[in-house]
Amino acid sequence: MKSDLDHLLKENQADAIWITGPAQHNPPMVYMTGGGHMTQADVIKRVDEKAILCHAPMERDEAKRTGLETLNYSKYPLKERLKLAKGDRLIAHALLYKHIFTEIGLTEGKVLVYGKTDAGKLFSMLNKLQTLLPGLVFHGDMEDSVLLQAMATKEPEELERIREMGKVVMAVVSRVENFLASQTISNETLLKSNQTPLTIGDVKNHINLWLAEYGLENPEDTIFAIGRDSGVPHSSGTLNDPITLGQTIVFDIFPCEKGGGYFYDFTRTWCLGYASQEAQSLYNQVKSVYQQVVSELEIGKNAAHFQNRTCELFEGLGHATIRQDPAIEAGYVHSLGHGVGLNIHEKPWFSRKDDPSNELVPGSVFTVEPGLYYPEKGMGVRLEDTYFVTPQGQFEKFVDYPMNLVLPVN
């Protein structure tokens, strides 16, 4: 939670966080400002002090709406900075921040830096700024960052927004299911009204349209992968592929609120019309492992415990797993899940058994998504729902949706 930031900063011997970049599609900035239409902004928050938002003059109204204290870049005109920098734009850019940090009285200590932005440019600018403000140490931390630790425990208002996302995703998934079931079929292939094959691309276009109807964005695309593609977990599907009966279809959908807000993540695997015995058997195994792991979820346990347990269960069923070989491409080849929030992937991580900051605690939001992949057999199965932990420590699925492999068709 945001209120954890101060003690997390202290625990990490840091004196401030600094978030830079645009206000949208930049999770750290959305977290601190709520988003809004700012092409470039900076939020600086010192330990035990309020966050300050630095903004461009043209974006002053958007800046005001955040409710944060504001500081207008126009106080430090580029022209003057360029003069001081003898025309060097990198130095002129660093001078902006020298002025800002000096103005707010932060010239000593450790500053943690966040933001999804032009990373190469920031690298060179920060190294220059380091020489201009030798009392500051800038640091970008890794996947267990202070900010991601705060973001990992959601407040009730955040949980409600994610649940709303889940409801809309279920509505869209249901429309996809009905849409597929209502197509005409010839030669085991779904046909459009013009009698040409319905393609993966057609289905994705419908999904995007339906998501837009509900006001959502789909920045990461949708996975709608059939046959061999379904056997490669991150294959998003081949747009021109026709949709045929009896093939496994992995349908993984993960849109977010408009402007880069909260995500929801959900997967079902379907076979249209019928399934081979082998596909049905894989499906039953994935479903049983899913149910077993969910039944064992326990507060205070490290997420990695459940990844390990999933490997154990799949190995017991005779499948190779990623804990045996990280480069594996057949069997159980990925992680059981990941945290979900303003990032589609965030803490808790399911691969850090030694790190207590990945324990499941009240406010945790994460996916459970076991899967089995056999690309050479042309099939894959994954089942995924997004879960959270209530303030009372109960594990709950945000929204429910049936788990059936075979979708009846016309």
Place this chain on the structure above:
Amino acid sequence: MKSDLDHLLKENQADAIWITGPAQHNPPMVYMTGGGHMTQADVIKRVDEKAILCHAPMERDEAKRTGLETLNYSKYPLKERLKLAKGDRLIAHALLYKHIFTEIGLTEGKVLVYGKTDAGKLFSMLNKLQTLLPGLVFHGDMEDSVLLQAMATKEPEELERIREMGKVVMAVVSRVENFLASQTISNETLLKSNQTPLTIGDVKNHINLWLAEYGLENPEDTIFAIGRDSGVPHSSGTLNDPITLGQTIVFDIFPCEKGGGYFYDFTRTWCLGYASQEAQSLYNQVKSVYQQVVSELEIGKNAAHFQNRTCELFEGLGHATIRQDPAIEAGYVHSLGHGVGLNIHEKPWFSRKDDPSNELVPGSVFTVEPGLYYPEKGMGVRLEDTYFVTPQGQFEKFVDYPMNLVLPVN
């Protein structure tokens, strides 16, 4: 053009470019790979050599589709790197790149770094990598970067894609115009079928839906700002505001191809039903300056020349301009335009009079968007089209759309 990269690198005494981050919504990566569904990738291109794409094992199919030479991260398992790094994840991360650069034989020289990604983390990792590969110098350049210079001159295929975007944008703008004109009106306010006021938010929802129908994304939102908001160039509009007659509405729309591809940028200013004399007079002035500047566009001239000329013209009409005071909030307060491509804002820049890389040349794509803003009077006017320079040096608007201030209503 991409084919300029080698000589631009040489001119800048650089030995390679390195692009990192996701494959979508990351303009440098989209430029080099064409996009695709990769959550993390690296493209390294040495002078006079082919680009190499490094990718995650699960994303091997997406990587193959780019047609680039590929290198799988799985060659350097995290487990082994963590062991070497004694558990330090930052060092383990830097070791991945040490291995990659060593494998491709790039251990000496200057490497330009690009990518829209987690910038703080990259900062710390690069400084660590610097110590592991002391023969390399990493550098992130500014707004006149080598990559942006290459991207600034579009190939015919890129121009065609931008023109297609323009056609779709015109179709959506026309639908918005018809939609507004067909609402019922009471008390000078547009009403929905349920007799409640039509809001800015309603209009934006329709815009997003129509854009999705054409398969576009709208990651940067739309500006649909009325009254005082229209007098603040970057105000995107207040969602709950009703839409009333006689107020200036600045409608600035700038969607991109799915996955973060090419943008188009377009603005019209409308008053529904009628316009005040003052608004009409501002409109006529902006339109005349627009036409004058377009008539003067000339190949080989620096874009900044036309910003200067626009200030001159507006000053001649009695308005304050940004060249007189960079912090100005009333009058002509922004730049005449900007380049457009995989970034909504890119080269040519209109503010660098001394930099020949901002000259208008064949392949340049840029907006022309003069405007006048009087927030205290509750009005603003901006008119914008996207232009390009043909191989023969002619200036052309991609697509046309009428310029009329007053939209007749029911």
